[in-house]
Amino acid sequence: xxxxxxxxxxxxxxxxxxxxxxxxxxxxxxxxxxxxxxxxxxxxxxxxxxxxxxxxxxxxxxxxxxxxxxxxxxxxxxxxxxxxxxxxxxxxxxxxxxxxxxxxxxxxxxxxxxxxxxxxxxxxxxxxxxxxxxxxxxxxxxxxxxxxxxxxxxxxxxxxxxxxxxxxxxxxxxxxxxxxxxxxxxxxxxxxxxxxxxxxxxxxxxxxxxxxxxxxxxxxxxxxxxxxxxxxxxxxxxxxxxxxxxxxx
Amino acid sequence: xxxxxxxxxxxxxxxxxxxxxxxxxxxxxxxxxxxxxxxxxxxxxxxxxxxxxxxxxxxxxxxxxxxxxxxxxxxxxxxxxxxxxxxxxxxxxxxxxxxxxxxxxxxxxxxxxxxxxxxxxxxxxxxxxxxxxxxxxxxxxxxxxxxxxxxxxxxxxxxxxxxxxxxxxxxxxxxxxxxxxxxxxxxxxxxxxxxxxxxxxxxxxxxxxxxxxxxxxxxxxxxxxxxxxxxxxxxxxxxxxxxxxxxxxxxxxxxxxxxxxxxxxxxxxxxxxxxxxxxxxxxxxxxxxxxxxxxxxxxxxxxxxx
Numbered sequence: 001x002x003x004x005x006x007x008x009x010x011x012x013x014x015x016x017x018x019x020x021x022x023x024x025x026x027x028x029x030x031x032x033x034x035x036x037x038x039x040x041x042x043x044x045x046x047x048x049x050x051x052x053x054x055x056x057x058x059x060x061x062x063x064x065x066x067x068x069x070x071x072x073x074x075x076x077x078x079x080x081x082x083x084x085x086x087x088x089x090x091x092x093x094x095x096x097x098x099x100x101x102x103x104x105x106x107x108x109x110x111x112x113x114x115x116x117x118x119x120x121x122x123x124x125x126x127x128x129x130x131x132x133x134x135x136x137x138x139x140x141x142x143x144x145x146x147x148x149x150x151x152x153x154x155x156x157x158x159x160x161x162x163x164x165x166x167x168x169x170x171x172x173x174x175x176x177x178x179x180x181x182x183x184x185x186x187x188x189x190x191x192x193x194x195x196x197x198x199x200x201x202x203x204x205x206x207x208x209x210x211x212x213x214x215x216x217x218x219x220x221x222x223x224x225x226x227x228x229x230x231x232x233x234x235x236x237x238x239x240x241x242x243x244x245x246x247x248x249x
Numbered sequence: 250x251x252x253x254x255x256x257x258x259x260x261x262x263x264x265x266x267x268x269x270x271x272x273x274x275x276x277x278x279x280x281x282x283x284x285x286x287x288x289x290x291x292x293x294x295x296x297x298x299x300x301x302x303x304x305x306x307x308x309x310x311x312x313x314x315x316x317x318x319x320x321x322x323x324x325x326x327x328x329x330x331x332x333x334x335x336x337x338x339x340x341x342x343x344x345x346x347x348x349x350x351x352x353x354x355x356x357x358x359x360x361x362x363x364x365x366x367x368x369x370x371x372x373x374x375x376x377x378x379x380x381x382x383x384x385x386x387x388x389x390x391x392x393x394x395x396x397x398x399x400x401x402x403x404x405x406x407x408x409x410x411x412x413x414x415x416x417x418x419x420x421x422x423x424x425x426x427x428x429x430x431x432x433x434x435x436x437x438x439x440x441x442x443x444x445x446x447x448x449x450x451x452x453x454x455x456x457x458x459x460x461x462x463x464x465x466x467x468x469x470x471x472x473x474x475x476x477x478x479x480x481x482x483x484x485x486x487x488x489x490x491x492x493x494x495x496x497x498x499x500x501x502x503x504x505x506x507x508x509x510x511x512x513x514x515x516x517x518x519x520x521x522x523x524x525x526x527x528x529x530x531x532x533x534x535x536x537x538x539x540x541x542x543x544x545x546x547x548x549x550x551x552x553x554x555x
Contacts, residue, residue: 169288182485201505
């Protein structure tokens, strides 16, 4: 079963000077799993996320992402992950087509493959007719769906999503979660960070961080049972004390 | 005594070809917590800017605190506390300097109205020398609320105060709003998050510049009259696509760990388990459920699109 795990984190510690941002984290995420990574502001999520995406190295512990070592193979990690955040993912003054081509180039995909994916996206997502529109002119829902598709352009093993459905209307939101389910059914691991506990309800498993440690890790259903709560939000409020000061933005 | 704090009638506002607000009418009573619930781009901020006299509507009338928002804007501004969606504080001033600045602008002092903000400000007062730019999200939010309250306004206007703030701070924030009501302050608040509707006395559901419904959260939920089922399976994507293909399905929407389903007729649920088994889903659980605000919002959006 070990090769089924696309993220393996053992005894991960990350220190900044004397400050311990990640204090002995342990968790594994399976292929195709939708994993929610939660915590109050300043709990250490961003620090862990930067390590998992190859942007920062652990102080100690063992971390493997898509089969690559988080100390030595950060460039290979970056090639095998996708990333989408709500605030910025696409270049607003480029067209739909230009964004897809640009990201294909950044991911180092061959031209023929980029053209093939471009064709698939423009039919599959009903972006036809929009291909020469600049991103700034797209409705928000369409923009977010495109951003997700672009994050998957190079067929990564893992995609990281930061508050993926914040602020969109309820119908678009469902369409978006269906895209996430579809990616998960294809075996892509979806790693979601969010402040919104109703987004967490959609995840297969969630972990909750507090002051640098993981204080809960289970399915939303099991956590609700364990804490006698009707929602993940209630669970979160019961166990996550927000850090008073955040070094993160 | 029952003069509404806000009385909006037939408000329209366009920016170029974009109709941001279409024929908006509503009224807000004294000491109410009134929520505008809707996604980004629905028109919430435009509406709040009209209420706070920062924008003029193209047509329609807006009476706030018994004053005309067009003619009496100077007087009105003194009695409104406004917390815009974007961080409204001076990042390079300290916590205390920000608060003092807002008090001075409104011709008052921190001491004069301290009792009103005491409960909120006490959370951040130990850090009053810290620059506002270095505060955590929850702390910034508490400071911004203190600043919006320091001149003891009759009406508090909060544009997405809880966006980007963690769940614990969000819950505390709503508790604070509940307490402010005891000071006879009327509060209007916007949020894209449906679950926050339950913390309001009344809500308006807003989408594409139109109000879909205005009522108490309970009454809004009651507006959903169809029988609602939740269907669960570990194979989420397979489940939802199978439900869509089922001929008697009216709607099927993902809701957390389940799919919320309505049928074209009441008997359809009986054959559903069998159908899903044939589709290869052998761990299906079907239950009936009570509709929430979001179910009703989806239903109203579909009516709108028909």
